Amino acid sequence: MSTSSELFDEDTCPWDRTDDAKLIRSVTEEAGRIALSYFSRDCHAWDKSPNNPVSEADMAVDEFLRTTLMQNRTGYGWLSEETEDHPERLRCGRLWVVDPIDGTRAFLRNGDDWGISVALVQDQKPILAAFYAPVKDAFYFAEEGRGATKNGMNIGVSGQSDLTKARMMGDPCAFKSEKIWPEPWPKSMHTEQANSIALRICQIADGQFDCCVTLRPKNDWDVAAADLILSEAGGQLTTGTGKGLLFNRKKPLHDHIVASTPGLRGAIMERVEPALAAWRHVAA
Known part of the structure; x- marks a missing residue:
């Protein structure tokens, strides 16, 4: 169950959902450009643990996202694969949840099945989300209650039942x-x-x-x-x-x-x- 000390009060927050949506879109797009600057090059990589690679591209994207998002949203929490976790996030009503490069193995082998994942979580549920796969030229975005898009076009599941x-x-x-x-x-x-x-x-x-x-x-x-x-x-x-x-x-x-x-x-x-x-x- 919830471990946050209190629920988020949108009435007292200086940023509304529209502000946060603009921010998450712009930083995710820029993060994709940063990742591509390392792509198909001799990118330094190492194992964080056995069979768990990370690269200098992961770290550069993580640094950009953390610096930009946290400077623009004082009081929001932070959770990322490439940043040390801190318990202070549990007291935050809103939290950035980031994977700077989801699919690092694919990134390192010059594949196209990787991307940047950024979500804004409020009271333990995501309310804004962006996922950008730059090599596929696929930018997914969703806002709670307002549907999902890919490259600005509405999307929906297949409806397959067999x-x-x-x-x-x-x-x-x-x-x-x-x-x-x-x-x-x-x-x-x-x-x-x-x-x-x-x-x-x-x-x-x-x-x-x-x-x-x-x-x-x-x-x-x-x-x-x-x-x-x-x-x-x-x-x-x-x-x-x-x-x-x-x-x-x-x-x-x-x-x-x-x-x-x-x-x-x-x-x-x-x-x-x-x-x-x-x-x-x-x-x-």
Whole structure:
């Protein structure tokens, strides 16, 4: 449940939603330009932990976003993949949640499946969100209650309801594993991978794909922006147990992610729930 000390009072805030929307759009676009200045070059990179790369591009984008957003919004909190977490954010009614480059592996191999993710969270839910994939020339934006756009055009989920015809964003090999999935996925289901989890979810929001399932934990910065973009496009994003996501908790981690157009939820959960039950049994 909420760990924030109090709910945000919009009446006492000097910046309204329109101000914040303009800011989040402009800084995300500029962050994309900064990232591209390092792209397809000899960019210095290292591992933060085993198989968890970070690059000088990540750090440059993070520094720009943190400096610009925090200087322009005194009193807002900050949570980013590339910045040390501080408990002070838990007392903030509004919080910037940032992944400076979501999909660093793709960025380093000169792929196009990466982007900049920026969300403004209020009272544990995203109210503004931007995700920019510069190489794809795809800028996603959403405001709570006002729909989602891609490059300024309204977007919506596909409405697919037949899992045998669905387009799943995820590792094709993983969905064939009988060890992971007691209830198998349809062999006719198309599966395709993208490094950035936020991009996968945004491509469900614009109807390119229909669903995304990952049983690997994801952090707030991975999915906060994509959560709002998908929901405003008519889709649903939950944990594997069907719970909606809450952000700016003490531990900003979500155990698993299920994103889809509403018509596929039932068929997806018929496979996810047994998989989680089997995992819990093995763990016990």
